[in-house]
Amino acid sequence: MTALALALNKIEFSWSKQLTPLFAIDSLNLPQGKTLFIGGPSGCGKSSLLSLITGIQVAKQGTCCVLGVALNELSSSQRDRFRGERLGLIFQQFNLLPFLTVQENIELPSKLFSSRLSRSTQLFGSVQRHTDILCDALHLSHNLRQRQAHLLSVGEQQRVAAARALLGCPELIVADEPTSALDEENKVDFLNLLLTTAKAQNSSVVTVSHDMRIANQFDQQFLMPRTESNHVLA
Amino acid sequence: MFWLSLVFKSAWSRKYALSLVGLSVCLSVIVLLGVQQIRVDAKHSFSNALSGVDLVVGPRGSQTDLLLYSVFQLGTPTQNIPYADFQRIHQMDAVAWTIPIQLGDSFDGFPVMGTSVDFFKHYRSSGKPLVFQAGQAFQVPQNDSTSLLQVVVGAELAQTKKLKLNDEFALTHGYQAIAETTHTEHPFKLVGILKPTGTPIDRSVLISLEAFEALHMGWGFGLRPSAFDTKSELKSNLPSVEELQPNELTAVWVGLKNRTSVFSVRKAIESMKPTVASVPLMAVLPGVALDELWQIVKVVENALVLLGILVAVCSLLGVVSVLLVGLSARRKELAIYRSLGAGPALIFVVVTLESFLVCVVAIAAGVLGTQALIFVLQDFLLQGYGIQTRHGWPVYEAWVSIGLLLVCALVSSLLPAWRAYRMSLTDGLNPPN
Numbered sequence: 078m079t080a081l082a083l084a085l086n087k088i089e090f091s092w093s094k095q096l097t098p099l100f101a102i103d104s105l106n107l108p109q110g111k112t113l114f115i116g117g118p119s120g121c122g123k124s125s126l127l128s129l130i131t132g133i134q135v136a137k138q139g140t141c142c143v144l145g146v147a148l149n150e151l152s153s154s155q156r157d158r159f160r161g162e163r164l165g166l167i168f169q170q171f172n173l174l175p176f177l178t179v180q181e182n183i184e185l186p187s188k189l190f191s192s193r194l195s196r197s198t199q200l201f202g203s204v205q206r207h208t209d210i211l212c213d214a215l216h217l218s219h220n221l222r223q224r225q226a227h228l229l230s231v232g233e234q235q236r237v238a239a240a241r242a243l244l245g246c247p248e249l250i251v252a253d254e255p256t257s258a259l260d261e262e263n264k265v266d267f268l269n270l271l272l273t274t275a276k277a278q279n280s281s282v283v284t285v286s287h288d289m290r291i292a293n294q295f296d297q298q299f300l301m302p303r304t305e306s307n308h309v310l311a
Numbered sequence: 312m313f314w315l316s317l318v319f320k321s322a323w324s325r326k327y328a329l330s331l332v333g334l335s336v337c338l339s340v341i342v343l344l345g346v347q348q349i350r351v352d353a354k355h356s357f358s359n360a361l362s363g364v365d366l367v368v369g370p371r372g373s374q375t376d377l378l379l380y381s382v383f384q385l386g387t388p389t390q391n392i393p394y395a396d397f398q399r400i401h402q403m404d405a406v407a408w409t410i411p412i413q414l415g416d417s418f419d420g421f422p423v424m425g426t427s428v429d430f431f432k433h434y435r436s437s438g439k440p441l442v443f444q445a446g447q448a449f450q451v452p453q454n455d456s457t458s459l460l461q462v463v464v465g466a467e468l469a470q471t472k473k474l475k476l477n478d479e480f481a482l483t484h485g486y487q488a489i490a491e492t493t494h495t496e497h498p499f500k501l502v503g504i505l506k507p508t509g510t511p512i513d514r515s516v517l518i519s520l521e522a523f524e525a526l527h528m529g530w531g532f533g534l535r536p537s538a539f540d541t542k543s544e545l546k547s548n549l550p551s552v553e554e555l556q557p558n559e560l561t562a563v564w565v566g567l568k569n570r571t572s573v574f575s576v577r578k579a580i581e582s583m584k585p586t587v588a589s590v591p592l593m594a595v596l597p598g599v600a601l602d603e604l605w606q607i608v609k610v611v612e613n614a615l616v617l618l619g620i621l622v623a624v625c626s627l628l629g630v631v632s633v634l635l636v637g638l639s640a641r642r643k644e645l646a647i648y649r650s651l652g653a654g655p656a657l658i659f660v661v662v663t664l665e666s667f668l669v670c671v672v673a674i675a676a677g678v679l680g681t682q683a684l685i686f687v688l689q690d691f692l693l694q695g696y697g698i699q700t701r702h703g704w705p706v707y708e709a710w711v712s713i714g715l716l717l718v719c720a721l722v723s724s725l726l727p728a729w730r731a732y733r734m735s736l737t738d739g740l741n742p743p744n
Contacts, residue, residue: 153654157649157653161651173647175324176320176324
């Protein structure tokens, strides 16, 4: 049986003072190594769903299993640790700490969690070597790596953020609107680079976006339900 | 360690805003510690002025007044003690030495002190004997009658009046320099300039008791002899030294052979039977009288320290407000920390660490700044205000203040940290744009 990177079952989510749920998902599964696109218009709860998957929030009902771990059974600090050790996150923008260099930004996960450091070391010999491989794959030149993050273009920032998310080979990459700040040409390039590099590491990818044009690049697509309805597109 | 370095880099990226608030904290610490240091040093300077003196003897009355006018030349004595009593004290078995003090005249506002050469032998400032930067002590007039009108001045006075050896100048009867009260007929010759001591001696003119007496021969009611001379002839010939035995003294400083006898000597002095012309005496322990004096000035001292504390607290609040305002702009940074696995509690610690570090650096700079400032201004404070400052390791009171400031800094750091904690809870990975 294939291991699941993501398994949502009868999930209902609402904010603390909300009477009706923001969204309800009957079932959503993603096998390990596959990619998932979650689409939907603004305000439908896409980012809230990512909060559930990353363990920032906990569903009021149902189970949210990520990489085989039921997040609602973990304490808040355990979920934080789980997120740092086993997930890689990419945001729409403002992904990087502006006061660090590109190299320092990429190496952050390995500084924070020894498990990320040891995976890079085991699989690639060293963190530096893994960083070099990721930078080469994501077209980040050597000169760029010592540059302060705030001096980069948006496209460069997104690629650095992808490299950081992939360092230490987390089993799941979660991306929130990763292409919305990019122009059309860079959007496709970035997605290709991200998905190819993740596949090379056997990392699953969950991406949330309102841009349905990129949906067909993913193995699975999921449209956020409007309160009660939900359906898997493919 | 990683988070510490991250905090440092994050703070460094906002170095201009943080250095401004840090500067305000640093300056307020300098104000607070400077006030404390100068307060303590001023007290030391006062104590040093009587270093080695076991008893100050004067007419019975307020011991604070006696101390103020006889040692610090503040205020004016209302009564004198007979010279005979000085001799009786001098002859006591337990007494090692005595320094007679006669006050009342001035030189351009600087007090004139009549004393004996024993003053130069026994007086100690901070436990150290007097040292001359030029010249020497005046001679004993009995040994050399031509040396009667010799004068020694303190360092501050010499610098202010630009005096040098062998300069001649006239002293003033009392403290108001008008023609009728100036001893122009008997100018003094400067024979010695003392090194700074940080005591009122720096502002004093020192002459022999005989010279002091000679100046006042024939004077009455504060007026020169010519005022009583119908022929208006100036009596300019000085009497012989043998005729110049003083009748009265303002005070006597006493040094004992053994300090343990201080209370018995005090009792003996205060029990001395007054003669017809004399008044009952009072012997004051300088430390006790100084404590009384500190009680009087304590309100002002406390007001100054309170002012310093308020300035420091305002600056710390300034740091808090700047960090609070800055937090809104840092919500994305906090969200990135969250995405990397940092929990709200860790973010609380990180922000606390940051604001505490800013305060610690500013306080440390303030401590160093205070010492540097005192080092730079030590001559100015000594010459201008007679305060002998000590730079280097801060005084005990300063360490207490530094400790309290650090506690205040830590407490005030908790406010932006708590705000960051709440923000990271509500924002999660999605801070507002």
